[in-house]
Amino acid sequence: MDMIDLLQKKKRGERLSREEIAYFVQGVTDGSIPDYQISAFTMAVCLRGMDEEETANLTYFMAQSGDTVDLSGIRGVVADKHSTGGVGDTTTLVLVPMVAACGVKVAKMSGRGLGHTGGTLDKLESIPGLRVDFTPQEMVDLVNRHGAAIVGQTGDLVPADKRLYAIRDVTATVDSVALIASSVMSKKLASGAEAIVLDVKTGSGAFMKETEAAFRLARAMVDIGERLGRRVTAIVTDMDQPLGNAIGNGLDVREAIGILSGQERESPLFSVCMLLAKQIMLAAGKASTPEEAEAKLQKALDTGAALDKFREIIAAQGGDTRVIENPDSLIKARRVEPILAQADGYVCHMDAEAIGRAAQLLGAGRSRAEDTVDHSVGILMQKRVGEPVKAGEPLALFYVNEEKNLDQARELFTRAMHLGEARVERPLVYGLVTANGEERLI
CATH class of the missing domain: 3.90.1170.30 (Pyrimidine nucleoside phosphorylase-like, C-terminal domain)
Structure with a gap:
């Protein structure tokens, strides 16, 4: 097989076979394909596109390019949530304890902030003593004992994506739905979760500035999940203004504790957390209808079970739980x-x-x-x-x-x-995309 032939095919807009995509990903991973041919490939994909099967194949082989996390030792359906990035987005710190308090197992591998977007690990590390560097087996043990863990990526997950992204970043080939979807979903597949809920942001603070582009990305990622045996739901939400009021790290944790403690329950941040949490409950089989899911989640909040679960997660990861009673100490x-x-x-x-x-x-x-x-x-x-x-x-x-x-x-x-001079309103949620189709709310 020859890389020139693959470039010619994609330049003409032809479909690449599963074997050809496997060859490409292997060459990206082992270094046998040089940067200039990878950049030519990503530009051809940007200009000519990939169909659904090509995108799923690219995702699969990228997910298999390095270490994978085995979550089979966790009892029950394991859920994960991913946001495409934004400002004032503290949803993970709120919804993980919410759903974990309702019996959902959550193995959450998060990242750090870069540029204008914040990172969950940076927020968590505002809490004195809290660790995020756990081995995969330690993460499995944490989830079995406490129902949830929020940790950093371990091992050499998806090395093909690391190299591809570095090249895309300097060759103006970032904005391809197929390449973005395969990048996100390859990491989710390698991380091992069975049920995945995606928060796809759109607006001035999002990567996908246009709403229709966000829906295309959501559909692509849901389709990848369907083809590769994962339950995936995507929600398209607004990022034309910060989601929460806090934009920082300690400030974000304080805001999350406030919501779990019963404050700011009318906020857009809480509304998105509840919407995502309901979808996780449905995907994990902990509720059969959105109404049942919301009732269970609301009970976990009202009884203090969700806040207690956050306290438990903090303690299990070595953090100082006194921040729960005194969140102002973080500032x-x-x-x-x-x-x-x-x-x-x-x-x-x-x-x-x-x-x-x-x-x-x-x-x-x-x-x-x-x-x-x-x-x-x-x-x-x-x-x-x-x-x-x-x-x-x-x-x-x-x-x-x-x-x-x-x-x-x-x-x-x-x-x-x-x-x-005039009052305007911004929509908060644009729609929901599942394997059964999409529901537009705006």
């Missing part, structure tokens, strides 16, 4: 600076990506993978789209330790907030 920034509105009006639009980058400049995120984060800094939003504001009122609070990038962060945030 140790030297000072808080309000960012004030300059005029009366309504908040009519936010650039969520710019707001995320402002938090990154304060030290809450990374520009490069090797950067460290400051867990105590960030942004706490005071206004949402559609809300009235008067000149001199705070739009947000900046939690600050260093002055170095403060002026730049302040300017970036101010440009990201748009005021108008």
Whole structure:
């Protein structure tokens, strides 16, 4: 088999066989295919596309390119949740204890933040003493004993994707639905979960800026799951403004504890958490209808079982559980600076990506993978789209330790907030995609 032949076929828009895709992934993994041919391949895919079977085959062989996690030692259906990335997205910290309190087994492998998007591991490491570096067997033991674990990726998962993504990132070939879907789903398959719920973001703070592109990605990932024996549900949600009010690390954990404790239950963040949690309950067989799932989840919240489960997860991973009773202890920034509105009006639009980058400049995120984060800094939003504001009122609070990038962060945030004379409303959920089809809500 010859790589030139594969490039010619894909350049003409022809379908690649399972054997040809296996050959390509093997060459990516072992280094026998050079970067320039990989970049030519990814550009051909961007321009000519891949059909559903090609995409599923690419996903399968990428998932098999390195280590895989064996979760067969966990009793019951194992669930996982994945977000395509956004700003103020603390859903994992809320919904994992919610569903675990209802008996769902959750083995969650999470990542770190990069650029304007936050990372669950960085948030968790705001909690003193908490570990996220566990072996696969230790993760299995944690889930069997406590019902859930939230850990970092272990071993050499999906090395083909690591190399492919690095090349796509510098060759303008990131925005291919087939390549994005196979990248996300190969990691989910290698991580071993049987039931997967995907939160596909759309809007200014999301990777998929356009709603129709987000639905195409959702359909592609659900189709991959169906073809490869996984129960996959995707929900398309809004990321045109931060989902939660907190954008940072310690701030995010404090917000999650607040929701689990009974505060902010009317917030968009809680609404998305409940929607995702219901789908996990259905996929894991813990409820037969959305109404039954919601009733069980609400009971876990109202009785304190969900908060107790979060406390248990923290303790099992070595963290200081006193943060549950005193979440303000997570916020140790030297000072808080309000960012004030300059005029009366309504908040009519936010650039969520710019707001995320402002938090990154304060030290809450990374520009490069090797950067460290400051867990105590960030942004706490005071206004949402559609809300009235008067000149001199705070739009947000900046939690600050260093002055170095403060002026730049302040300017970036101010440009990201748009005021108008009329009230507007943003949809929160656009639709649901399952193996049976899609349901549009907007």
